[in-house]
Amino acid sequence: MKQLVIVEKEKYQKLVAKGHKKKKKRLIARGGNKYKVSGYKNPSMSRAKSAPPLGEAITDIFTTSFQLMARRDGLEKYEYENKIRSIAGVTVVSVEPGTGRKTEEYHYDVFNIKFCCEPVVTLSPRSYVKRVLRDKVNSIPGLHILKFLTLVRKL
Numbered sequence: 001m002k003q004l005v006i007v008e009k010e011k012y013q014k015l016v017a018k019g020h021k022k023k024k025k026r027l028i029a030r031g032g033n034k035y036k037v038s039g040y041k042n043p044s045m046s047r048a049k050s051a052p053p054l055g056e057a058i059t060d061i062f063t064t065s066f067q068l069m070a071r072r073d074g075l076e077k078y079e080y081e082n083k084i085r086s087i088a089g090v091t092v093v094s095v096e097p098g099t100g101r102k103t104e105e106y107h108y109d110v111f112n113i114k115f116c117c118e119p120v121v122t123l124s125p126r127s128y129v130k131r132v133l134r135d136k137v138n139s140i141p142g143l144h145i146l147k148f149l150t151l152v153r154k155l
Contacts, residue, residue, distance in 0.1 A: 017047060020047050021045045021046065021047075024045050024047075025045050028043050028045075029042070029043065029045070060116060060125075060154055061091065061114055061115070061116050061154070061155045062114070062115055062116065062125045062152050062153065062154055062155065063112065063113065063114045063115075063150075063152070063153050063155055064112075064113055064115075064129055064133075064148065064150055064151070064152045064153070065096065065110055065111060065112045065113065065148075065149045065150045066110070066111060066113075066145050066146070066147060066148045066149055067099075067108060067109070067110050067111075067145070067146045067147050067149060068080070068108070068109055068110075068111050068137070068143060068144065068145055068146065069106050069107070069108055069143070069144045069145075069146050070106060070107045070108075070109070070142055070143050070144075071105065071106060071107075071142035071143075072102070072104070072105055072106060072107055073105075073142075074141065074142025074143070075141075075142060075143075077095065077107065077109065080140065080142075080143055081093045081094075081095070081111075083140045083143075084111070084113065084137060084140070087132070087133065087136045087137070088132070089115045089116055089128060089132065089133075090113060090114075090115045090133070091114050091115055091116060092112075092113070092114040093111060093112075093113050093114075094111070094112045095109050095110070095111055095112075096109070096110040096111070096112055108146070110149060113133070114155065115128065115133065125152045125154070126152050129148075129152055
């Protein structure tokens, strides 16, 4: 059975490949070593194969949103975002504009979080939110989840 392989090259890749062999020879092969001992091999002058595109390993991204209560005397909003972003599996954290309100002690904001379950392969997305995300967010000093506003959705 024959397989069809599609080879695509962008303009930039064609431009870089054009004089690669000549440039690599000038860079590597013109050294001062005139004595070749046993085991010495001339380096290959061909181009190496490129790596797969970034993000190819991540298959599914999920999203959820919840209302958070943050102490006003605690961290700034962007610092809370960074703390949430540092949780394993979380990829994007954003505050929904126009949903914030303030009292004397607290800020209330709606946070949208995108995540993947790659770091914790054994958990389903809902279990990840209940067992990992909720506990980690609530463990951040001065921050507390009031309620989940949307179910976990696959993007």
